[in-house]
Amino acid sequence: MTRVAGSVYAALDLGTNNCRLLIARPSPDGFRIVDAFSRIVRLGEGLSSSGRLGEPAIARTMSALAVCRDKMEARGVGRTRLIATEACRAAANGPDFLAQVKDRLGLDLEIVDRETEAFLAAAGCAALADPRAKAILLFDIGGGSTEIVWLADCCPDTGRKGLHDRVRLWTSLPLGVVSLAEKYGGQEVTPETYQAMVDHVAAELADFAEEAQTEMRCDNFHLLGTSGTVTTVAGVYLGLTRYDRRRVDGLWMCSDDVDKAIDHLRGMSYGQRAGNGCIGSERADLVLAGCAIFDAIRQAFPSAGVRIADRGLREGLLMQMMSVDGVWRAGAARNGTGS
Structure with a gap:
């Protein structure tokens, strides 16, 4: 975590799969986004078979990180936290890669563990939980891992509890859209292949699902999902010809709506997925693996609805840094995200 005087974070x-940057200033109700960047780099391409980050993936990622560096310099950023997750955790040459980034670009990235990743995802998305719910299941489907958090005490009366006090259970599955698609194939996915992916995820999820059986639920229990998978499902459900975050972030979908959107995605050819404005050619071979993970989670934790979040780790990092710095007045709202 880098500390430099200044009010731009x-x-x-x-x-x-992705390299994402968010630059923001504090605001009374959270923060205001100043700049953002996202690029698919597939850093973990081939990692599941080789155990190493490949040179083409490293080159793509270096290019994206250079853009991030330039944006931070142009915006006069004074406070940063730059993290790397599953690909760098798992790769034998992950630390060497980050040393290259430091040497060539001057960016100091830290590899965070799975628990930290799960809590950051919760910090970034928890504000979207239904305040009437006694508990929700929050999940983040990544490229190489999937974090799942059982979050309790969502009502306003308990809103002052710290996040760690509200997390009852958490897990990190060692699979994501890239690793699952590389194992089963992502371009032509038959019904049998899709079911095999769902079954694979379900087996990985079984112990956590059993542990969660003892947790309290209520009529307002729901899922809260963040990732490219869930936002794509939402975009397809809305019939968007071009992705629109303003319409997706915070969207409620009932279980039947999710079923229909995923069925629609499964009925598309690879070419149709590549040509869809909410998917594109860079994610066309990954989206069905993500849907399989989504379906396995929904089967293990049935609920009437899912809330869609187009926010996550970056927002959690920003809120955490600003909270530590005490940028808000006492009593100010600290769980929202401005835009």
Whole structure:
């Protein structure tokens, strides 16, 4: 975590599939976004078979990180936290890669563990939980791992509890859209292949699902999902010809709506997925693996509805840094995200 005097903050999340940057200033109700950047880099491409980050993936990622560096310099960022997740955790040459980033670009990235990643996802999304719910299941489907958090005490009367007090259970599955698609194939996915992916995820999820059986639920229990998978499902459900975050972030979908959207995605050819404005050619071979993970979670934790979040680790990082710095007045809202 880098501390430099200034009121402009930057959070960078380097994952298995994406490199994402968010630059923001504090505001009374959270923060105001100043700049943002996201690029698919597939840093973890081939990692599941080789155990190493490949040179083409490293080159793509270096290019994206250079853009991030330039944006942070142009915006006069004074406070940063730059994290790397599953690809760098798992790769034998992950630390060497980050040393290259430091040497060539001057960016100091830290590899965070799975618990930290799960809590940051919860910090970034928890504000979208239904305040009437005694508990929700929050999940983040990544490129190389999937974090799942059982979050309790969502009502306003308990809103002052710290996040760690509200997390009852959490897990991190060692699979994501990239690793699952590489194992089963992502371009032509038959019904049998899709079911095999769902079954694979369900087996990984079984112990956590059993542990959660003892947790209290209520009529307002729901899922809260963040990731490219869930936002794509939402975009397809809305019939968007071009992705629109303003319409997706915070969207409620009932279980039947999710079923229909996923069925629609499964009925598309690879070419149709590549040509869809909410998917594109860079994610066309990954989206069905993500849907399989989504379906396995929904089967293990049935609920009437899912809330869609187009926010996550970066927002969690920003809120955490600003909270530590005490940028808000006493009693100010600290769970929202401005835009």
